[in-house]
Amino acid sequence: MAREFSETTITDAVIERMATTPDPRTLEVLTSLVTHLHAFARETRLTVPEWMNAIEFLTRTGQTCTDTRQEFILLSDTLGLSMLVDVINHATGGTESTVLGPFYVPNIAVSPNGSDITNGRRGQPMLVESQVTNIAGTPIAEALVEVWHSDDAGFYDVQQPELPFPALRGTFRTDERGRFSFWSIYPHFYPIPTDGPVGEMLMATKRHPFRPAHVHFMISAPCHERLVTHVFTHGDPYLDSDAVFAVKHSLVNTFAEMPAGPAPDGRTLDRPWRHLAYDFRLVPS
Amino acid sequence: MAREFSETTITDAVIERMATTPDPRTLEVLTSLVTHLHAFARETRLTVPEWMNAIEFLTRTGQTCTDTRQEFILLSDTLGLSMLVDVINHATGGTESTVLGPFYVPNIAVSPNGSDITNGRRGQPMLVESQVTNIAGTPIAEALVEVWHSDDAGFYDVQQPELPFPALRGTFRTDERGRFSFWSIYPHFYPIPTDGPVGEMLMATKRHPFRPAHVHFMISAPCHERLVTHVFTHGDPYLDSDAVFAVKHSLVNTFAEMPAGPAPDGRTLDRPWRHLAYDFRLVPS
Known part of the structure; x- marks a missing residue:
């Protein structure tokens, strides 16, 4: 199905769209990433305001990074x-x-x-x-x-x-x-x-x-x-x-x-x- | 166990550390996030250079955002x-x-x-x-x-x-x-x-x-x-x-x-x- 995705079909659609990836390791990592990212959103019934908070949180995290400060590493560290x-x-x-x-x-x-x-x-x-x-x-x-x-x-x-x-x-x-x-x-x-x-x-x-x-x-x-x-x-x-x-x-x-x-x-x-x-x-x- | 974590115990340790979260919805979302983020790393056997690539990719994504461009939304859009x-x-x-x-x-x-x-x-x-x-x-x-x-x-x-x-x-x-x-x-x-x-x-x-x-x-x-x-x-x-x-x-x-x-x-x-x-x-x- 190429449009009008449901909660379950969209994950397969995104993975299918990645099928052209030439490097098998890139494909493997992206497939797992999309699978877990989508499962997280489904499991939590993520709301639009929560999604927007996450977008803004990640944006601020990137913008807090400088030559001498790496906030994304700190986030990775604190999340284990x-x-x-x-x-x-x-x-x-x-x-x-x-x-x-x-x-x-x-x-x-x-x-x-x-x-x-x-x-x-x-x-x-x-x-x-x-x-x-x-x-x-x-x-x-x-x-x-x-x-x-x-x-x-x-x-x-x-x-x-x-x-x-x-x-x-x-x-x-x-x-x-x-x-x-x-x-x-x-x-x-x-x-x-x-x-x-x-x-x-x-x-x-x-x-x-x-x-x-x-x-x-x-x-x-x-x-x-x-x-x-x-x-x-x-x-x-x-x-x-x-x-x-x-x-x-x-x-x-x-x-x-x-x-x-x-x-x-x-x-x-x-x-x-x-x-x-x-x-x-x-x-x- | 409070130190010396294994591949499996670290996920529980991080979730346990979050147990003090006052807002139940925040706790629910973070617990699911940590669970899926860790499962992704375990499943893919994520390497240190791949992890560093991901850190740098996310950092650049945040730093590409301006008042009129939202690269994290575009990333969320393209990942479905x-x-x-x-x-x-x-x-x-x-x-x-x-x-x-x-x-x-x-x-x-x-x-x-x-x-x-x-x-x-x-x-x-x-x-x-x-x-x-x-x-x-x-x-x-x-x-x-x-x-x-x-x-x-x-x-x-x-x-x-x-x-x-x-x-x-x-x-x-x-x-x-x-x-x-x-x-x-x-x-x-x-x-x-x-x-x-x-x-x-x-x-x-x-x-x-x-x-x-x-x-x-x-x-x-x-x-x-x-x-x-x-x-x-x-x-x-x-x-x-x-x-x-x-x-x-x-x-x-x-x-x-x-x-x-x-x-x-x-x-x-x-x-x-x-x-x-x-x-x-x-x-x-």
Whole structure:
């Protein structure tokens, strides 16, 4: 039937119209998308004002995105879709992955190992020392390590355009023994941005916006799957209610509290500091 | 389980997190949305690059929207969702409804009945004469009638910002006998805009972008359901493959070809013209 569709015939009509799609994977994904989108509308008996609200919500979500803010990723994160895609595509045997989140910035210049990436942001000093290996434990030299995290009030540099950029964000290369290290400040739990459409959704559902404290890592090396993950701080009050469902047991680690005095790299601290020693294992691609 | 979700437990975890939603309808819609969104990702084994493509597609869709272009409505239209929502909410007994489309502009000033709304656009003259009644056939006076349509090359005024606005677009009030009328030009079939994300989707599926020629009507009156519909031109080559699935038999009508000479309203035409005589019946709200 080519016109005058009913609630049930329209879904087949749309799928039939897609039959000319040359790429079978595109056809498969679009067929499933249309099937579920239509089933959602039928199941909920979606009204015209609700449909218009959804159109406006999605439009605002797109228009909230900038070079440094990705509201659609945040929406995907808060609806658990990002974590589901992570689990579906999870490569086993190496360090576990988790969501990318909305604050990743590509192409940050490489800094020498041991650098301080605070760029003037104050907080409790934190030293991260790590080794990147393959799943057999062999070090991976020249791996590209991108790190980013929030300050102790919960803000990323891209949320503070009035302050120097980049900060609490850096790129490193592993040395011949697969090691990298940097100084930063100890992160804190924080609310995801609630001044956009995702905030409206959290408000409507009375969900809290908090994520447990963590440091983001993205590690890339030839012949290995790129690893996108966080390391969470042990004892955080939001580990069991992360707003984006991203916590895995193996990613929660102690950021050891160390007394004032010399650090392993020779720096001397005048007050207590945190030490994260955590190694990453990449799976072959 | 509050962390370390599997492919199946994450859906329940997200729904459980929404349990605090005060409004039961919001909870119902979000629960169905999350269920279908997750089922789609599981069913297709959605990959991380595909997820990222989807994020970028939706972002571009939002950012393509302006005051006069609604790309998310166009996406909903081309995926058959708009027509499905129309069918679900269809009030029976009156004139049938169809999609709103992306080119509606609110708050156009009211013109006197019989006005010419071409504002300089050339084409075959068209007279529309109509009566608005309730389902018992009683005329509805003072109904607000908004009309809009494309020119004979298929463009709406909002797609031609270099030309005068509004054109082929007007608002009328029915008189004491429920009548309204206006002069315009005979519309033509046309492609929906293909220079945005929806165009990418049509290209990927090798679907044509054409809509059969039509005039949009939105009719509002107190105590009646607002009617959003089109009248399509009989004989159009795209009636059976409308890019947005919006054709219903009852909405296809003859725009009678009339010889040069006097029109019913006293105007004299120096060449053949089109005459649409079509009445609308509103259902009570």
